Amino acid sequence: MARRKPQALLLQSKKKKGPSGVSVPTIIVLVYILIIAVMVFSLFSIYRYWSRRSIVQTPDGISTSKAIERKKSNIPNYALISTSKGLITVELFKDGCPDIVEKFIDFSQKGHFKGMKFTRVIKNFVIYGSKVDRPEATEDCTLREKYSIQLDTSLKHDVFMLGTSKVKHESGGFDLFITTAPIPDLNDKINVFGRIIKGEDVMQEIKKVDTDDHYRPKTPVQINEVTLKHKS
Template sequence: MARIKPQALLLQSKKKKAPSGVSVPTIIVYILIVAVMVFSLFSTYKYWSRRSILQTQDGISNRKFIERKKSDIPNYALISTSKGQITVELYKDGSPDIVNEFIDFSQKGHFKGMQFTRVVKNFVIQGSKIENSEATEDWTSRGKHYSQLNTSLKHEAFMLGTSKATHEGGGFDLFITTAPIPDLNDKINIFGRVIKGEDVVQEIEEVDTDDHYRPKTPVQINEVTLKHKT
């Protein structure tokens, strides 16, 4: 039997042993991958945390802005007429859209020189800058009807409103009731009530009118002034 030399045995032993450890480059790659994943997760967490804080701050700011804007809305309107002054409390909570529109028209001077074009006793006085498209017969029949009504009806007198009808040209008319009106919500959008100057409203109501309820002597609104306090 041939005898194996010690050098040959050493070579065979090295060939049989497989490398048991992971190479250094592989370890480095693994470390880089883990580092990238950790960095990505941290960046994502930081982004969403910051966004949540900003949204919360924006929500608080918007809420404060809305509250501030609401508090900036005037509470009263002083309507100066050729017969005297009428003070109106605005329903900015109950009718905010109409109140905002009224304020916008007031600030633009829309009501300066506006004539009271219809005066119907025991019904309403109306100020408008455009010719009412409603038939005169309708106004006449309404005036006769409401003059005979009992004053215990559900809607009060001295309420300020505007017509629900859409006006061409962006007009805004004013109605002040002089008696309780049963179907007020069907005809007028109410956005305030007279708290001072009821006597002025009644004086306008008593002016002489023609057969179409137009005042024979012009009565007009001189100016509308907005106030936070009376």
């Protein structure tokens, strides 16, 4: 047998081996591993974000949770309502009705209640105040006033509670209801956000004013100003 030359043997060896490729199953496994790694990294990033959010520091060095508590403590606890009959002090339910109280405070600071008239005074029922005379707001009140004595007085609405209508006003205003008797059946219509703690005698004076057949005071009774306080 003829002996092959070294160069011929080398060329023949390279042809047999050829380039080594990566199999399809291996590529699929690598892709899955990459996807899992990205998902794990994303979940870890989300966890770090939310865990840090609770301890994020505000510019003055107070954590977010403490800043929220401080903001809440800055909300006034009381509203002093000066009327043409005298002064009324209202305790605001800022814990039970924070959204409504904040809205009431915002309207007060903008002077919305200055000059607001009590357009309906229904004895032993409610006193209603609004910048716009809306008879429909007290329509149910006038119908129920006839049998108010029969109401169960053990339910939610007590005497001299301050509330506002649950119906959104088209004008974007804010009306006021002050109960002069326990009115449990108005819970579905009025959001109570405060109670009168001083000035019950003033409320009695307003309650006794002469009204026409539509419960409108013959002599105007109005709110002169609302002052917000942290202490009564």
